[in-house]
Amino acid sequence: MKDGILYTISIYSENNVGLLNRISAIFLKRHINIESFSTSLSEIKNVFRYVIVVNTTEEKVKKIVSQIEKQVDVIKAFYHTDKETIFQESALYKVKSSSLFEQRHIQNVIKNSNANIVTVSPEYFVIEKTGFRHETEQLYKDLEPYGLLQFVRSGRISVTKSKMGISDILNTFKGNNYKKKKNE
Amino acid sequence: MNKLKNNNRKLSKSKETLISGAEAVILSLLSEDVDLLYGYPGGAIMPVYDELFKYREKLNHILVRHEQGATHAAQGYARSSGRVGVVIATSGPGATNLVTGITDAQIDSTPLVCITGQVASHLLGSDAFQETDIIGISTPVTKWNYQITKASEIPSIIAKAFYIAKSGRPGPVLIDITKDAQFEKFKFSYKKCDGIRSYEPRPKVNDEIIKKASEIIDKAKKPLIVFGQGVILGKAEKEFKNFVEKSGIPAVWTILGLSALPTSHPLNLGMVGMHGNYAPNVLTNQCDVLLAIGMRFDDRVTGDLKTYAKQAKILHFEIDPSEINKNVKVDIGILGDCKESLSKLTSLINKKEYSKWIKEFKRLDNIEFDKVIKQDLNPTKKGLTMGETISNVNKYTKGDAIIVTDVGQHQMAACRYSQFIKSKSNITSGGLGTMGFALPAAIGAKMGAPKREVIAIIGDGGYQMTIQELGTIFQNKLPVKILVLNNDFLGMVRQWQQLFFNKRYAETEMVNPDFVTIARGYHIKANRVEERKDLDGAIKEMVLSKEPYFLEVCVEKEDNVFPMIPSGESVSNIRLE
Numbered sequence: 086m087k088d089g090i091l092y093t094i095s096i097y098s099e100n101n102v103g104l105l106n107r108i109s110a111i112f113l114k115r116h117i118n119i120e121s122f123s124t125s126l127s128e129i130k131n132v133f134r135y136v137i138v139v140n141t142t143e144e145k146v147k148k149i150v151s152q153i154e155k156q157v158d159v160i161k162a163f164y165h166t167d168k169e170t171i172f173q174e175s176a177l178y179k180v181k182s183s184s185l186f187e188q189r190h191i192q193n194v195i196k197n198s199n200a201n202i203v204t205v206s207p208e209y210f211v212i213e214k215t216g217f218r219h220e221t222e223q224l225y226k227d228l229e230p231y232g233l234l235q236f237v238r239s240g241r242i243s244v245t246k247s248k249m250g251i252s253d254i255l256n257t258f259k260g261n262n263y264k265k266k267k268n269e
Numbered sequence: 270m271n272k273l274k275n276n277n278r279k280l281s282k283s284k285e286t287l288i289s290g291a292e293a294v295i296l297s298l299l300s301e302d303v304d305l306l307y308g309y310p311g312g313a314i315m316p317v318y319d320e321l322f323k324y325r326e327k328l329n330h331i332l333v334r335h336e337q338g339a340t341h342a343a344q345g346y347a348r349s350s351g352r353v354g355v356v357i358a359t360s361g362p363g364a365t366n367l368v369t370g371i372t373d374a375q376i377d378s379t380p381l382v383c384i385t386g387q388v389a390s391h392l393l394g395s396d397a398f399q400e401t402d403i404i405g406i407s408t409p410v411t412k413w414n415y416q417i418t419k420a421s422e423i424p425s426i427i428a429k430a431f432y433i434a435k436s437g438r439p440g441p442v443l444i445d446i447t448k449d450a451q452f453e454k455f456k457f458s459y460k461k462c463d464g465i466r467s468y469e470p471r472p473k474v475n476d477e478i479i480k481k482a483s484e485i486i487d488k489a490k491k492p493l494i495v496f497g498q499g500v501i502l503g504k505a506e507k508e509f510k511n512f513v514e515k516s517g518i519p520a521v522w523t524i525l526g527l528s529a530l531p532t533s534h535p536l537n538l539g540m541v542g543m544h545g546n547y548a549p550n551v552l553t554n555q556c557d558v559l560l561a562i563g564m565r566f567d568d569r570v571t572g573d574l575k576t577y578a579k580q581a582k583i584l585h586f587e588i589d590p591s592e593i594n595k596n597v598k599v600d601i602g603i604l605g606d607c608k609e610s611l612s613k614l615t616s617l618i619n620k621k622e623y624s625k626w627i628k629e630f631k632r633l634d635n636i637e638f639d640k641v642i643k644q645d646l647n648p649t650k651k652g653l654t655m656g657e658t659i660s661n662v663n664k665y666t667k668g669d670a671i672i673v674t675d676v677g678q679h680q681m682a683a684c685r686y687s688q689f690i691k692s693k694s695n696i697t698s699g700g701l702g703t704m705g706f707a708l709p710a711a712i713g714a715k716m717g718a719p720k721r722e723v724i725a726i727i728g729d730g731g732y733q734m735t736i737q738e739l740g741t742i743f744q745n746k747l748p749v750k751i752l753v754l755n756n757d758f759l760g761m762v763r764q765w766q767q768l769f770f771n772k773r774y775a776e777t778e779m780v781n782p783d784f785v786t787i788a789r790g791y792h793i794k795a796n797r798v799e800e801r802k803d804l805d806g807a808i809k810e811m812v813l814s815k816e817p818y819f820l821e822v823c824v825e826k827e828d829n830v831f832p833m834i835p836s837g838e839s840v841s842n843i844r845l846e
Contacts, residue, residue: 099467103404103414110409151591157413157433160467258466 089140092164093243096135097251099158111152117141123240129251138241161254165245172243176221178212178228179235194227209234287454290420291316295324297427300459303355305329307339311359314386316451334737336363338709340370344379345713348696349671353434356383361399371441372410376700380439382430389449390418403445412440420453432462437470438589474605482584482601483617485558491626492518493556495541498525499563505608506692512615517622521549523564525699528689538630542570543834544681548633553578554841562586563607566596576839586610640845641831652825655682655754661805663688665812670722671714675707675731678760681830683726705734711749712741729755729781742817743791750811751819756826757781764829788819795819
């Protein structure tokens with residue numbers, strides 16, 4: 086995408102079957118490719134959080150976010166630039182155990198990258214690295230000569246520097262309903 | 270021993286109050302005051318149909334001839350009555366046949382609740398007979414959808430469905446119910462939905478923004494109102510009329526806004542858009558303030574966005590936040606229900622008149638009359654025109670009928686020339702442009718407003734897309750009037766081929782059957798007009814008939830609809846010939 090930059094879209098939603106489809110349909114409709122996607126529980130009970138990264142323009146991301154927010158089961162959606170968020174990705178690297186003993190240099194690679202060894206078995210060992218994309222990519226390059234059996238990287242997870250105020254939105258709703266009932 | 274007895278009694282008592290999921294569907298619909306639904310039975314929805322049989326005195330089911338017809342009929346019903354249209358169909362092909370109508374309802378903001386049967390939950394995902402992922406298929410074209418796999422979910426989900434369909438910006442909702450959930454017994458209780466925490470249907474009107482808007486309006490020299498269906502959906506016709514009259518601002522409409530303000534109102538100055546009137550389109554690019562009320566700047570309205578009303582301050586009255594700044598960048602977005610925002614605004618503005626500005630409309634109207642309208646309404650050539658046919662319809666309906674149109678040249682002629690005195694009288698497929706819409710939609714329109722005259726005006730192409738619904742009209746003895754304007758062409762496509770594809774008429778000429786014989790096969794009174802001298806009498810007979818009536822008018826084969834803004838061009842480049 087020309088003129089685009091990375092935007093992180095954060096969505097707070099109900100945990101309903103099919104919502105993922107409904108959200109991805111909005112990107113599909115506008116022919117926008119999703120760079121990274123992750124979903125998990127949020128800080129609020131029964132509220133889910135999606136973190137979606139897209140490369141696009143601010144004008145487009147604004148429209149996408151308001152079309153996402155329009156969905157009945159979406160509580161609130163935001164978009165942020167990289168500067169406005171704190172974000173990380175996680176990567177796992179599976180390497181043959183023999184290389185750990187036969188090619189001692191790999192030990193320095195692991196040590197210098199601040200990666201963790203998750204598990205070691207006679208056949209293979211698994212390294213975990215959490216950080217920015219360029220860090221997990223660097224480790225990938227460094228480990229490649231030793232023979233990577235498997236590699237996987239997670240979608241971006243991020244928190245924003247500014248407040249989200251989701252609890253306030255949910256409390257307002259409770260308050261409204263309470264008022265309504267009281268009036269009846 | 271005693272304890273055991275007590276337990277048994279409890280058990281038998283609770284057994285008495287258990288009902289099936291299928292019965293719960295019916296009771297839930299009755300709790301929402303539904304008395305009419307359109308549908309077609311089939312395997313996966315049979316338990317619900319069995320209950321429908323039991324409740325047939327309370328719930329009128331109209332058996333259509335194709336599920337698409339059920340959705341359009343429910344749309345017609347919703348649009349003429351202002352209520353939610355209800356559709357019921359089976360799984361698989363029954364469900365997929367709903368998709369066109371649901372999509373049409375989504376883009377034209379029509380409240381529908383569609384209920385589909387689904388294979389039993391243990392078969393989901395196994396490619397069972399007539400299984401289809403209708404939730405996946407309908408997701409992008411519904412306001413909300415949900416699959417029910419347990420009977421206990423039925424009442425709360427149906428309550429939520431009706432709330433979502435009709436609140437805020439209305440739209441279609443689909444509920445898919447597995448067959449085992451329809452059989453399962455449970456204890457039924459119903460509570461209407463009055464709010465969903467993640468959903469704000471009616472954003473609050475901001476008084477400060479209203480104040481700012483009133484200041485801009487008071488200072489305006491050449492303001493223009495463009496109104497859409499939002500006025501009708503918001504039941505704000507009265508507030509809108511008051512606003513127009515106090516502000517004195519000329520008001521022009523989108524195709525779906527038509528009939529929200531009587532066509533004879535002195536400040537109603539015509540239609541905008543591709544085949545709209547000359548003055549409203551040209552002056553869109555000369556006004557200093559453009560008030561867009563309950564409309565969404567569709568590309569058929571705006572033409573080229575880069576040149577659309579660039580000189581004007583734009584005020585957008587809209588209930589759906591995602592529409593503000595979507596197509597046209599606006600100066601002020603007035604979020605909220607226009608019924609509320611317009612009445613607040615009316616009390617703040619000064620009473621004004623814009624006689625000089627309105628004279629400019631009249632001047633351009635005269636040009637359009639000389640170049641287009643005169644020949645359309647009082648043709649000197651031999652062939653009949655669509656315009657003179659519509660004008661004859663007006664003569665006998667006196668603007669009091671509901672006009673249901675399909676898509677194409679006849680639709681544009683009908684919208685340009687029909688007269689309306691009441692709201693909810695123009696029912697057409699706007700956003701999606703669904704050929705085949707009119708005949709089934711007219712069925713629903715008649716049932717939603719039984720005391721009103723309903724005339725479906727359809728082209729020969731669109732008519733044949735859902736012609737089987739003549740069977741529904743016949744079976745239910747619905748006094749719907751059907752006026753087919755036959756030019757033996759897919760006229761609008763042919764017009765484009767003539768103007769932009771060097772007259773290469775690829776697959777637009779139709780060899781048509783004898784439509785009169787077909788209608789008579791359904792025992793529907795039918796007539797055909799080929800000459801001008803017979804037109805008036807035939808239309809009179811059709812309008813005054815107390816029974817369903819079919820009239821075919823054979824119009825000039827290669828007439829074009831003008832004015833026209835060529836696709837992608839500026840509204841001010843509107844062509845008169």
